[in-house]
Amino acid sequence: MSIVIQLRDISKKIRDETILKNINLSISKGEFISIIGPSGSGKSSLLYILGLLDIPSSGEVYVEGEKIEFTESSKIAHFRNLKFGFVFQFHYLIAEFSLLENVMVPMVKAGISREDAKEKAALLLQKLGLGGKEKRKPFQISGGEQQRVAIARALANDPILIIADEPTGNLDSKNTAIVMDIFCKLHMEGKTVIMVTHEIELTERTERIVKMLDGKIIEDLELSKKKC
Numbered sequence: 001m002s003i004v005i006q007l008r009d010i011s012k013k014i015r016d017e018t019i020l021k022n023i024n025l026s027i028s029k030g031e032f033i034s035i036i037g038p039s040g041s042g043k044s045s046l047l048y049i050l051g052l053l054d055i056p057s058s059g060e061v062y063v064e065g066e067k068i069e070f071t072e073s074s075k076i077a078h079f080r081n082l083k084f085g086f087v088f089q090f091h092y093l094i095a096e097f098s099l100l101e102n103v104m105v106p107m108v109k110a111g112i113s114r115e116d117a118k119e120k121a122a123l124l125l126q127k128l129g130l131g132g133k134e135k136r137k138p139f140q141i142s143g144g145e146q147q148r149v150a151i152a153r154a155l156a157n158d159p160i161l162i163i164a165d166e167p168t169g170n171l172d173s174k175n176t177a178i179v180m181d182i183f184c185k186l187h188m189e190g191k192t193v194i195m196v197t198h199e200i201e202l203t204e205r206t207e208r209i210v211k212m213l214d215g216k217i218i219e220d221l222e223l224s225k226k227k228c
C-alpha cells in the first residue's frame with residue numbers, strides 16, 4: 001500500500017508547553033482512520049500538521065514520499081489546496097456566496113476555469129444530496145446541509161486526503177449518521193479519510209483508531225477491514 005502521508009518524530013512546542021511529543025504516524029492510501037482522545041490531548045494540533053496548516057517544532061513530514069520543506073510557504077499553500085480537503089466542526093462557508101460559489105472557491109484558486117468549476121461544483125452538490133439548492137446562501141439551508149456543502153467544497157480538487165476535525169461535533173444524531181455515511185462512501189471509493197472525533201461510537205466505523213493523550217499517541221489500533 002502506498003503511503004499518503006507520514007510524520008516522523010514530530011514535536012510541537014508552544015512557548016514552554018510541548019503539545020505534541022515524538023509523533024510517528026504513517027497513513028496509507030485508502031485508509032479510513034479516526035483519531036480520538038480527550039479535549040486538549042493534541043488531536044487538532046496533529047491534524048494541523050498533517051494538513052500542512054501548521055509547522056512542527058521538530059521532525060519531518062512526507063507527502064506521497066516527498067519531504068516537505070517548511071520554508072517554501074507558497075508551495076505548501078498550493079500543495080495543500082490541491083492535495084487536501086478539510087472539514088471542520090464549523091463549516092466556514094462564505095455567507096455572501098451561494099452554495100455553488102462556495103464549492104467553486106478551491107477550484108478557482110487552483111486555476112480551473114469558472115465554467116469547469118461551476119460544472120464540477122454542481123456535480124458535487126448533486127452527489128451530496130443538495131441538487132436544486134445550488135443558488136441558495138448558507139443561511140438558507142440547515143446545519144446538516146451546511147456541513148455537506150463543506151464536504152463538497154473539501155472534495156472540489158479531488159484531494160488525496162480528506163482531513164476532518166470533529167466534523168459531526170455540531171450536528172444532531174441524524175445528521176451525524178448522514179455525514180458518517182458520506183465519509184464511509186468516500187472511503188469505499190478509495191479516498192483516504194482522517195477524522196478526529198471524541199465520540200467513541202463513530203470510531204467503530206473506521207478501520208484504524210489512533211488514541212491520543214497529553215500530546216502523545218498512546219495506541220494505534222488496526223481493526224479488521226470491513227464495510228463501514
Ligand SMILES: Nc1ncnc2c1ncn2[C@@H]1O[C@H](COP(=O)(O)OP(=O)(O)O)[C@@H](O)[C@H]1O
Nearest residue numbers: 014017019037038039040041042043044045046
Ligand atoms: N495556539 C496555541 N497556543 C497555546 N496553546 C495551544 C495552542 N493550540 C493548542 N494549544 C494547547 O495544546 C493542547 C492541545 O490542543 P488541541 O490540539 O487543540 O487539542 P484537542 O484538539 O485534542 O482538544 C492544549 O493543551 C491546548 O491548550
Ligand SMILES: [Mg+2]
Nearest residue numbers: 043044045165
Ligand atoms: Mg480539537
